[in-house]
Amino acid sequence: MKQFDLIVVGSGVLGTFHAYHAAKKGKLVLLLEKDNQPMQATVRNFGQIVPSGMGKEWFQFGVRGTQIYNTIQAETDISIRNNGSVYIASDADEQQLIHELKKEMDTRGYQSILLSTSQCIDRWPALKSTYCKEGIFFPQEVSAEPNLLIHRLLQYCTSKFQNFVYQPGTPVVECSVTGSVSKVKTTFGKTYTAEKVIICNGGEFKLLFPELFERSGIVVSKLQMLQTLVMPEVEMEGNILTGLTIRRYESFQECPSYAKLQTPDHLAELKKWGIHLLFKKAIDGSIIIGDSHEYAASNEVERLGFGQNEYINQLMLAEAQRIVHFDVNKIASSWSGFYPQHNEKDIVEIDIEDRIHIRTAIGGKGMTTSAGYAEQSIAKLI
Ligand SMILES: Cc1cc2nc3c(=O)[nH]c(=O)nc-3n(C[C@H](O)[C@H](O)[C@H](O)COP(=O)(O)OP(=O)(O)OC[C@H]3O[C@@H](n4cnc5c(N)ncnc54)[C@H](O)[C@@H]3O)c2cc1C
Numbered sequence: 001m002k003q004f005d006l007i008v009v010g011s012g013v014l015g016t017f018h019a020y021h022a023a024k025k026g027k028l029v030l031l032l033e034k035d036n037q038p039m040q041a042t043v044r045n046f047g048q049i050v051p052s053g054m055g056k057e058w059f060q061f062g063v064r065g066t067q068i069y070n071t072i073q074a075e076t077d078i079s080i081r082n083n084g085s086v087y088i089a090s091d092a093d094e095q096q097l098i099h100e101l102k103k104e105m106d107t108r109g110y111q112s113i114l115l116s117t118s119q120c121i122d123r124w125p126a127l128k129s130t131y132c133k134e135g136i137f138f139p140q141e142v143s144a145e146p147n148l149l150i151h152r153l154l155q156y157c158t159s160k161f162q163n164f165v166y167q168p169g170t171p172v173v174e175c176s177v178t179g180s181v182s183k184v185k186t187t188f189g190k191t192y193t194a195e196k197v198i199i200c201n202g203g204e205f206k207l208l209f210p211e212l213f214e215r216s217g218i219v220v221s222k223l224q225m226l227q228t229l230v231m232p233e234v235e236m237e238g239n240i241l242t243g244l245t246i247r248r249y250e251s252f253q254e255c256p257s258y259a260k261l262q263t264p265d266h267l268a269e270l271k272k273w274g275i276h277l278l279f280k281k282a283i284d285g286s287i288i289i290g291d292s293h294e295y296a297a298s299n300e301v302e303r304l305g306f307g308q309n310e311y312i313n314q315l316m317l318a319e320a321q322r323i324v325h326f327d328v329n330k331i332a333s334s335w336s337g338f339y340p341q342h343n344e345k346d347i348v349e350i351d352i353e354d355r356i357h358i359r360t361a362i363g364g365k366g367m368t369t370s371a372g373y374a375e376q377s378i379a380k381l382i
Contacts, residue, residue, distance in 0.1 A: 004030045004165075004194035006382065007184050009172045009208070012042035013366055014359060015200030016153055017068075017374035022382055023161040030192055031154075031164070032184070034171035038150050040202050041366065044225070044337030046278055046290055047144040048239040049368045050085050052105070052112070052136075055250035058346055058365060063110070064372030066142055075160075078152040079145040079283070083238030086137045088120060088127065088323070090243035093261055097246050098136040100255035105138075113137045126236045131243075131323045143239050144367060145283055173207055175199065177355040196381060199358045203340045205298050209358070216348055218298040218361050221274075222305075223291040223337045224312050229330045232285040242323055243267075244276035270319055273312050277319050286332060289320050298340060308334050339363060347373070357381055 008019045011033035019031040049069060051062025073080040089095040098114070105112045115135040121127055123137075157164045174185035175197055182197045203220055205213035246252050247261065263271055270276075274293025281287055292312045296303045313334060320328040341363035342348050350358040359377060362370060 003181070004028050004192065005196070006030070007032065007182070007192055007194040007197045008200060009175070009184065009197065010200040010202060010204075011038050011150070011154060011166065011168065012040055012200060012202050013150060013370040014202075014362055014374060015198070016150060016157065017371045018198050018200060018359070018378060019164060020153075020157050021375045021378040023157065023164040025378065025382065026163065027382060028163045029165065030194065031166045032170045032172055032186070032192075033166075033168040034204070034207070036169045041337055041339040042150050043146050044335060045146045045367055046225070046280060046288060047146045047149070047367060048085065048241075048278065048280060049142045049144060050138075050239055050241070051110070051368060052085055052087075052101070052138045052141060053241070053245070053249035053251050054365060054368065055254060055346075058369050058373075059108070059251070061369035061372030061376070062365070064375065065369050066140070068371040068375070069142060069144070072153070072156060076152070076156050078156060079148040080142050082140070082142045084137055084139040085141040085239035085241060086115070086120070086124070086135045087241045087246055088132050088243065089134045089136075089246060090131050091133065091264070093257070094243045094246045095134050096257050097252045097255050097261070098134065100257060101251055102136055104251075104255065111138065111140055113139065124236055124240065126234050126324045126326055128323060128325060141239060143280060146367070171207060175208055175356055177353045182355045195355075197356045198381070199356065199360070201358075201360055203298075203301070203338050212350065212358075214299050216298065216342070216350070217344070218340045218342055218348060219295050220298055220301045220304065220338055220340050221364070222294045222296075223339075224308055224316070224334065225291050225337060226289040226313060226316065226331050226334045227282070228287045228289070228328065229332045230285040231287060231326060231330070234281065234287060234326045236279055236281045236287060236324075240279040242277045244270060244319070245278060247271075248276045270315055273315060275312070275316055275319065277316065277323060279320070279324065287326070289316065289328060292316060301338070304338070306336060308336060339366065
């Protein structure tokens, strides 16, 4: 039986980039996915690649991740577009935070530009001047189309590397170590062996090591997303992040004035549902609007349900209408996405006998940081 150097379980963005970096090093890699194609967080997300939103430690993974996306995009179209990211401040507190972030980004040598109301509106005419007080723009940031990216990336990997074997439709149900060999068993009773196994199983905690996940402290977040009808006339290129995002993202939390930030009354109900307003124009001309956050412990995920809470959608749309001119109520579709996270760790890393390595719960930053994080992770493990 052929022995692999590495088996990766789970072909979301985190697992696929682990497999990519190992294959790049010449390792013989088998990437196993339980579904016929990935259909979890990696395809349901916003597709904003925003190092500017990351805390200091993970910022570097976002910057490196962007370089990796750009390198692959230069070879083949994986849906990466370079239209930058802008954070729109709507009041004096948010303005203070964007000024502090600008100072911090200058010390890191990461390009950012402060924009006045009129400069913002010239560039993104869909924004309302009543909302937009000032903006901070990161011109080098990129976005992806989540419904395209992972499929194209997997195609790229299998055609670029002869040592990259991808097998979808293969749930792994057992993973063990015997001596110096790791074994992986699938639902079809087939066993594969490798020197090491990396498990990037996202929020699927029932098939492998369920007791371990039960006591891991992982929390699952449910997000609601909305997508408008196709609106080619709306000019909104890039990642558009707004005041509630400034009040939420880690990069701003690390700014000096964050500690004394108060929540104005009109934002209290939105904050209660973890809402911050993001806009992204998809390739087809529709506008994706998000998102909200509800939480449950990893062993109580069912509590979150799978449907849409219409009250949350209405709260998001009312706030969105305060920000933009176009009619946000022309909604074509909506969906829920889920990701695991850990409230005290940036990612969950569990090692079993130095052969099986669980890497999951990268939280809401996986599209931005997985490519960069996985590069360092493979360098450490292999
Ligand atoms: C609505 C939403 C918006 C988001 N927006 C952004 C954003 O704009 N920018 C950003 O940086 N991040 C964003 N994120 C976060 C990002 O999507 C996630 O961090 C990332 O996709 C996680 O990737 P993953 O590979 O860990 O997990 P997943 O995508 O869940 O992949 C795990 C894979 O493992 C497979 N699997 C599990 N168990 C097994 C098994 N036993 N055998 C075989 N296969 C298995 C699953 O089928 C799945 O395909 C968002 C997330 C959501 C939900």
